[in-house]
Amino acid sequence: MNPALPIPSASVPTGDRSIGPLLAGPSENEKISIIRQYLRIALRWRYVIIGSIVASALIGLVITLLMTPRYTATTTIEIARESNRVTNFQGVDREASIADQEFYQTQYGLLKARSLAERVATELRLVNDPAFFEMFNTGDDANPAFNVVNGRYPANGRAERLRAAGDILLKHISVEPERLSRLVGVSFQSPDPALSAKVANAWADNFIRTNLERKVQATAYGRDVLQRQLVQLKGRLDQSQRQLVDYASSERIINLPGQGEGSAERPLVADDLAALNASLSKATADRIEAEARFRQMGRAGASTSALVNPAINGLRQRRAELAADYQRMMTQFEPGYPAAQALRSQIRELDQSIAREEQRVTGSLDADYRQALQREQQLQARVDELKSRYIDVRRRSIQYNIYQQEVDSNRALYDGLLNRFKEIGVAGGVGVNNISVVDRADVPQKPSSPRMLLNLALALVFGMLVGTGLAFALEQMDESIADPGEIERRLGLPLLGSVPKVTDASPREALLNRKSELVDAYLAIHTNLRFTTEHGVPRSLSVTSTRPAEGKSTTALALATMLAREGRRVILVDGDMRSPSVHVLGGVTHDHGLSNFLSGDNDIDRLIFRMDDLGIVAMSAGPVPPNAAELLTGSRLSLLMERLLERYDHVVIDSPPVMGLADAPLIGSRVECVVYAVESHGIRSTLVKTAIGRLLAANVHIVGSILTKFEPRKAHYGYGYDYGYGYGRDTGGKD
Template sequence: MNPISSPVSIQDQQPPQQGFSIDFKRIVARAIQFWYVIVISLLTALGIAFFKNRYAVRIYPVTASILIKEKEETAEGRLLYNNPLVSGFRNYLNEIYLIRSYPMIERTLTKLNFGVAFYKEGNVLTTESYELPFKAYVLNKSKNANDAFYFKWISKDKYELGVHSNEGIGVGRKVFLFNDTIDYQGLKMVFLLNEPLTEAPSEHQDQLVFTYTEPSTLAGSYISRLGVNWAEEGAGVMNLAISGSNPSKEIDFINGLIEQYQLFDLEKKNRVASRTIDFISEQLEGITDSLRHVEQQLERFKNRNMLTDMSVEAQRLYSKLEGIESQRAELIVRNNYFKYLSDYLKQSKNLDQIILPSSVGINDGILSSLIQNMVGFQLQLKLNNRTENPLANELKRKIDEIRKDIVESVKNQQSTDNIRRDYLNKQINDIERQLSYLPVAERQRISIQRNYSLLENLYIFLLQKRAEAGISKASTTTDIEIVNPPMIAGGPISPQPSRNYMMAFVLGLAIPLGAFVLIELLNTKVQSKEDIEKVISIPFIGGVGHKSTENNLEVLSHPKTAIAESFRALRSNLNYFLGKQNKSVIMITSSISGEGKTFTSINLASVISLSGKKTLIVGADMRRPKLFGDFNLKNDKGLSSFLSGMASFEEVIQKTSFPNLDLVSGGPVPPNPAELLLTSKMTQFVTDAKLQYDFVIIDTPPLAIVTDAFVISQLADHTLFLVRQNYTPKDLLRTAEDFYRSGKLKNISLVLNDIYKSGPGYGYGYGYSYSYGYSYGVGNSKRGSEYYS
C-alpha cells in the first residue's frame, strides 16, 4: 500500500470532474474475462455468413444503353434535347419517367408473358426455371381463381396439374394435353411445346410450381428494380440497368422494354399523322361535292352561251380575282382549323392526339410551341397518372395554363385573320363593281369560274397536305436506337462472400463488445477507485476485499488472509491522517445501509487491538443494534442506557473474548436516538472512552437515512466513509462530496469496500502473500448486503 499524503484544506481542493465516463480499461478486462462469449458470437456470425453465401440467390446485373436521337424542326428551329422546352413532342428531361412508367412496364410484361412463371422447389431454396421447352399462356382469369399450381411433364404430349399446397399435389390433380386450351381452377390457359418432341426430356420431368401474376401487379416490382439515367450531362445516351436472379430473363425484359419504347415512339408520331389525314379527309368530303356541282354548272354555261374565250378586260379582272380568292381559301382552312382546335380543347380529354397547326399549313411558332408543350405534358400525365406520383397535380396545372394560352393565341390569330378577310372582301367588292360594266354573259361566267377556282384551290391545297401527312406517316422511324444491347455486367452482385464474411467478423466482435459497453453504461454502481476520483475530492485511504463467509470476525478468525492484510494496510494509512495522536476516535459511516460499516468497524478495531492498543468498539446505531451478536454478547445495556442516564460508563462496557478489545453495544432501542446523541452525555461518553482506550471505533447509521453521524462526527478525530464496490450508487458519491465541501464532515477519508473485481479498469489491486509460498487471494463467492450490514 502506497503512503497517502496528509489532506490539504477544503478551500485548496479543486472540485473533480462531474459526471461519469466510459472506462475502456474495464470494458477490455470484461472482454478478456468473457472471451468465450466473443468467440461464440464470432462463430455464430461467420456461420450465418457461410449459409448466406452458400444458399442465397445469386443476383446478376444486366445493363444496356439506348440513344434518343435529336430532332430538327424547320418551323420552330433546332432545339437541344436537354432543353426544358419540348421539341417534336419530346421533353428529354421526362424520358426517364416515361420509360419507367406503369403502362410502359405493364405493356412490356404482357408482351413477354412474364405473368407466368415456373419454379423449382429445393430443400432450402426455390429457384425460377426460365428457359423451358414449353410455355404457358393465361387467356382469362376468373375473380376467385387460384394462381399457384404444381406442374409435371409426364410424357411427350401430356402434363399434370394440381393445386399448390403445403401437402403437395392434392385435390384437383388432372392430366392435360399440350396445345389444348383448358379451364382449370378459374384459369383459362394453354400450354404449348416449343417444338415437337418424341419423348419428354428426363431433365425436365421434375415437379415444378406454376404461378400466374397479373402484369399490373408485377409492374411495381420491375419499376423498383429498374434503373434509368443519362450517361452524362449533355449526352443523348440513356443507360438502363436491372438486377435479378435470372440474367436471361432480365436480358429479355430489357430487350422487350426497348422494343415497346420504340413502338410507343412510333405510335406517338403516327397518331398525329393519322388524325391529320382524318381531319383533311373530312374537309375534302365537303369540298368534293361542291366542286363537282360548280364544275357541271360551268360546263353547262359554256355550252349554252357558246363562249370560248373571255375578253381581255374580263381576263384581267378574273386573274386579279383568282389571286384574292386563293388567299380567301387559305383563310377558310385556317378558320376551320381554329374552330376544330377550340372545340377539341373544350370537349376532348385526350389532348395528346391534337393536330399540329403546321399539318394544315399554319406556321405560327408560338402556337406550335404551346401545342407541343401541352401534348408533351399530357403524354407524361397519362403514363404517370396511375401511380401515386406527386408530379401529377403539377402536370395538370401546367396543362390547364397552356390550354388557356392556346385559347388566347387562337383568338389573336382569328382577330388577325378577320382583318385580312375584311381587306380581301373590300378588294373583291371593287373588282365586282368593275365586273358590272362587262356584258351579262361574261359576268355570269366569271362568277361561276370564280366559285370553281376557289373550290379547286381549296381541294388542291388539302390534297397536297393529305399527301404530305401520308408520306410522313409512311416514312416515320423511331428516334430510339440501341447503343449497347442488354448484357450481364460482370459477376453476381449479391451475395458478396468477402463482404459478408467481413461484415460477419465486424458484427461478431461489435455485438458482444457493444453489450459490454452497454453494461458499462447501464451500471450505476461504483466499480473502481477511478469512478470515485472522477466525482469526489475526498482522500482515498484504501480498499478492503470481499469476504467469503458470513462471519464478521475475519481478522480475528483468519489473520493471514488478504482481507486481514488489507485492514492492516488501512491501519497503517490512518497514521498519515491521525499524526502522532496517542488517543483517537474514528467514526465509520456510509451513505446507505449494506455498505459494510459493521464489518469494517469490527475488523478495523480487531487489527488495532492485535497491535497491542486498547480498542473500544461503539455501536452508535441505536435503531438497529447488532454488534453484540458477532461477539456473543448481550444488548440489555448499551450506549442508549448511558445516554439516558440509566447506566454508568463502566456498566455499558462489555469485555470480548479477545485481548485489548471491548464493546459498547447500541443498547435497548430508545424512542429518541437522535436527541440522545445531542446531549452532553455523548461528549462525556467519548471523553471517558478516550481516558481508558487508545482507539475508539464508532459504528454509525447511514448518512443518507438519518443524521446521527453528523452529530458524532464533531466528536471524532477522523471519519472513514465507506463505498462498496458494485453496490453503492454513483449518484450518492456527489452527496458525500457535498457533505465534505460544506464542512458537515471533517477529517474524512474514503474506503472502497468489498472489492471482488480487480485488475485493469477497476483501479485497485490488493492481496497478501507470505514468504512461505502460500498466497491468500480474494474469493469470488456469494456477495450480499447481509454480509456487510
Template structure:
C-alpha cells in the same frame, strides 16, 4: 509526523491502562483533533492526456459491460441468420445497354425545342427515368409469353412469413397457379423487380431483374432491353410524324396568309401611285443625300471665310497671312527697300531737296501707295469670299428643307404600304423556313436511326444474388456491435451510482482514503488472515491515509458510517481496528448501530449486554467490554435493541463514554448506523473527532452521497474522506489494479516492473 507505534494517550491515562473506561478529570480529555482532509489530485482540463483518458474510460465501460454487448451481438446475429435462412433465394440477371446522345431536331428554332443543347447529364437522367416508367413495364408485360406466366405466379406467391401471418389471421391459403394476374399487377411486378444501374463516367447502363428462377430473370432482363429500344424508335417515328403533320397544317395556313398580304400590297400601291418607296432608291432621297454632303462642305467654307474676315478686322494689315503670302506685296516691299537704300546712299552726298533726291523720294511714295492699294484689295477679296460662302450655304439649306418636306409627305403616305410590305416579307420567310424543315423531316423520318443498342445480353445467373449470408452476417456483426456498444454506453450514462474514485472526487468533493476490492469468495475475516492479500493491503493503505489526515495523526475517535446499509461500514470498522491493533495500539471498537448491530457476529462474541445497557443507566461500561482473540483489540457490543436509539445516543452518557474511551485507549473506532433515514449517525459524527464515509462502488447513488454529505455538514461533522468499497477491478478496467499483486491469488505475485 506521528510514529504509528507511539502512544497518543495523555500522561494521566497511562496509569489506568489495566482498568479501562475509568473516569478521568476533564483536563485529561483528548482535545478534538483538527482534521486535515487529503487534497485530491485532480486532472487539469488543459492536460493533453484528458482525451486519451476519456477514450480509455469508454473502453473500461465496454469491458465492464462486455456480456451485455456480447448478448446483443449474439441476438442480432441469430436474428440475421434465421432471417437469411428462411428467405427465398433471389437470382439477378443483367443486360447492358449503350445510350448515345440524341441528335434529332424537330423544329430548328433556338429556345423552342433544344436538341444538342440539352446537357448530357439531363439527357441520360431522362433515359434512366424512362427505363423505370410504368409504360415500359406495361409494354414488357403485354409481350410476355404464356409459358412464362408460371414463373410470374411463383414470384408473386407469398413467402413463408406472409403465409404464417395469414394463417395467424385466419385467412385461407390461396393457390398461386389458380390466381389470375391482371395487367396492372403484372406491370407492377416488372417495376418492382427491375433495377437500373448506370455505369459511372460512361454511356453504359445495366438493367437488372430479380426473380426466383435464373432463366426467368435473364428472359425478363433481355425483354426490358428490347422493349426500351423499340419504345425509343417508336417515340422517334411518332415525333417525326407529328412534326410532319404539324408543319403541313402550318404551311397551308401561311400560304393563304402570304397570298392575301401580297394582294393587299399591290392594290394599295396602285391606289396611291407609289413606285418604290425605298428611301435609298427614291430620287428625292438620293438628292437629299447629295445636298447634305454639299451643305456640310458649304458650311465648312463659310466658317473658314468668316474666320479670315474676322482676322482681317482684328489684325494689322501687314501681319495678315494673305498679305504676307502675296507675291505683289512682296515685290513692292523689295522695290521700296531698294529705293530706300539708294536714298540713304545719296543722302551722304546730296541734300534732301536735291532733284535727284526728291525724285527717289517720289518713287518711294508711289511704292507705298501701291502697297496700300494691294492690301486693301486683299481685304476686299476675303470679304467677298465670305459673302459667297454664306450665300451658297443659305441656298443649300433652303433646298434641303424642301426635300425634307417632300420625303416626309411620301413617308406619311407610305405608312400602310410599308406595313403591308413587312407583313408580306414575314410571311414569305416563315413559309420558306417551314417548307425547308418539312422537307428535312420527311427525309429524316424515313431513316429510323437508333441511338440505343444492347452491349451484353443477359444470361441465367449461376448463383443466387440474395440473400447473401456472408454480407448479412457482416452487416449484422457491425449492427450488433454498434447496438451493443450504444446500449452499454447508454446504460452506463443512465447509471448515476458512484463507481470510481474519480466519481467521489468529482461528485462529493472528498478525498478518497482508500479503494477496497470486492471479495467474490470467502469472507473479509478470512482475507484478513493473509497479511499479503489485496484486501489486507487495501485497508492498510486506508490506515496509512488516516495517519496523515490531520496535523496530529489519526483522530482519537473515528466514526465509520455510510449512506445506506450493506455498504461495508462494519467490515471497514472491524478491519481498521485490527490493523491499528497490529501496530501495538490499544483499540476500542464500539458497535453504535443500535438498530441493526453486526459486530458481535463478526467477532463471535456475546451481545447480551453492551452499549444500550450503559446508555440506559444500568451500570458502568467496564463490565460490558469484551476481550477478543486479537491482541490489543477490545469490543463494546450494542447490547439489546432499545426502542429509542437516538435519545440514548444524544444523552450525556454517550459523551462521557467517548471521553473515558479516549483517555483509556489509543484508538476508538465507532461502527455507526447509516446516515439516511435516521438521526443516529448525525449525533455520533458530531461527537467524534473524525468521520469516515463508506461508499459502495456501483451501488451508492450520487444523490444519496450528496444528501449524506449535507447531513454530516449540517451536524458539524469532521469528514476525513471516503473509503470506496466493493470495487471490482476486472469490471472497471486495468486502470484500477492493486499494486504488484494479482487479485486472483492469495500469495504475492509480481506482475509489474519494480
C-alpha cells in the same frame, strides 16, 4: 502497497453545510477522457457486446441459409444527349433543359415508369403466368383475379394482374447510371436466371421502342400543327401580294428586278436618271473642251486648231517659199520688176486664203462650243426633271416598301415553315433514336444473392451496433459504483482506498493473517488516514454506510486493528444499537455496552471486553433500546467520548447506516471525522449521494470513503486495482 494517493486534510472542510462543492464532481483535468470512458464501458459490458455480435452472426447465418437464391441479369444501354441526325435540322421535341443533368434524370425516371413495366409484362406474357406470381409469392387465392381455373387465370381479372405484374417488375428492377458516362445499367433480379435475362433485355428494347413512339407521336403532332400554320401563312402571303400590286398600279410605280441575287428592286426612273446623268457628265466635259478651244483662239488666228489645220499650214508653207523667192529676186531687181510684182501678187492671194481659212476655223470652233453648251443645258434640264420624278417616286414608294416588306416577311415565314414541314416528314420516316443497347444481358450462371460473407459482415456490424447500444443503455441505467475511480467522479468524496472481497475466510480470520489481501488494503487505508489531519490519524472516528451489509463493521474492526498494531491504545465501539455486530466478532454477548452507558451506567470497565488476538478493546452495543435515537440525542455520548479519549489513543465507532435512521448523523457530529464505506456493485450512487447529503447537513466531517467488497475482475477496466494486494505471497516475500 496501495496505489491510492494521500488525502490532504483540507479536502473537505469541517462545518461546511453546502453539499454543492462536494457533490459537484472532479475538476475538468481529473475527468477520464472520452476514449477511456468508452473503453471502460466496452470492457465492463464486453459480454453483452460479444453476445450481441455472436447472436447477430448466428441469426445472419441462419437467414442467409434460408434465403432463396436470386439471379441478377444486367443490360447496358447508352443514352445520348442528342440523337444522331440523318437530316440537317433540329428535332421536333423541345429540349428538356439547358443542363444535361435534368435530361438524364428524366430518362432515369422514364426507365422506372409503370407503363414501361406493364408493357414488358404484356410482351413476356407474365400477366397470365401463374408460375411468375408464385415465384414472387404474389397472388391471393381469395382474390378472384388470381383464381386458377383449369390451369389458367380468368380473363376478367387481367387488368388487376397486369398492375400486380408491373409492381413486381418495378420492385425488382434497378437502374444504375455509370458515373461520368452516358451508360446505364438496367438490372433485374429474380429466382429464375433465364427470366432475369429476358426481363432485362425486354426492358431495354421496350424503352427504346417507347422513345421512338414518343418521337413519332411528337412528329405527327408537329406536322398537323405546321400544316394548319402553312394554310394561314399562305393566305396572309397572297393578301399582302395583292395589296402590293394594287398600290403599285394606282401609284404607277414601275420597278425593275435587282441586278444581283438578293438585291432589292429599283424604280425605272432610277435607270433613266443614271443614264442621263452619265450623258450630262459627258456633255459637260465636251462643252468645257469646246469652250477651251474657243477661248484659246486669238485675233491672229493663233488658235490650236488653226495651227494644226493642214490646209492653213500648206498655204503658209507656200507663202513662205514665195516670200523667199521674192527676197532673192529683190537682190537683183527692183520692186517694179514684173516677175517680182507677180510674186508679190501671189503672196497677197496666199495671205487672203490663209485669212479665210483661219476665219473658217474660228467659226467652226464657235459653232462647236455653242452646240456643246446647248446640249449640256438640254441634258441638265432633263436630269433636273428626272430628279424631281425620282424624288416623287421615292416619296410614293415608302408605303410600297412597307407592303413589300410585309410580302417578303410572309414569304420567308411561309418558305421556312414549308421546308420545316418537309423535313419533319423526312424525320418521321427515318426514325432516328438516341438510345442504343451496348451489351445485352446474358443468363447469369451464379446467384447474386444471398452473399454469405457480406451478410455475415453486416450481421457482425449490426450486432456490434446493437451490443454497443445495449452497453450504453445498461451503463446509463446502472448506478452502481464499480471501481475506485468512480468514488471521486460520482460522489465527489476523497478515496481512502479499496478493500477486496474476501470469500475464503471470515473478516477476522483475514485480519489475523498479516499476509492477506484484506490486511494489505487496510494498511494502505490506514496510511492515507495519517494525512487527513495535522496530528495524523483522527483520534475519534466513526465508520458508516448508506445501508446495512456494506462492510462498515469490517472496516471499523480493521481500522482499529491497524492502529493497535502500531502500538496505539484503541477501542472499538459498536454504535449500531439496532443491529449490533461487534460482540459477535469478540465471541461475547451484548448484555452490557453502549446503551447501558447512554442510559446512565458510568462503569466503563464493566461495559468493555478485550479482543487479545487483534490487540484491541471493544464495547458492544449493549441491550437493544426501544429508541436508539433518543439515547444518542443526549449529552451522554459526548461524555463517553471524553472519557474514552482520556484512556485510549483512538476511538473507532461502528456507526449504523445513514438511510432511514438519525443515528449516524448524531454519532458523526460527536466524533472528529467520519469514514464512509461504499459497497462495490452493491448500491446506487444516487442513494449514496442522498446519504452523504444528510451527513453534511448535520455538520459531519466526512474525511473520505472506502470502496468495500471490491472485485478487480468486475471493475470497469479489469486491471490495476489489485496490484500489491497479494504481492510476494506466492514467493514467500516479507510483509
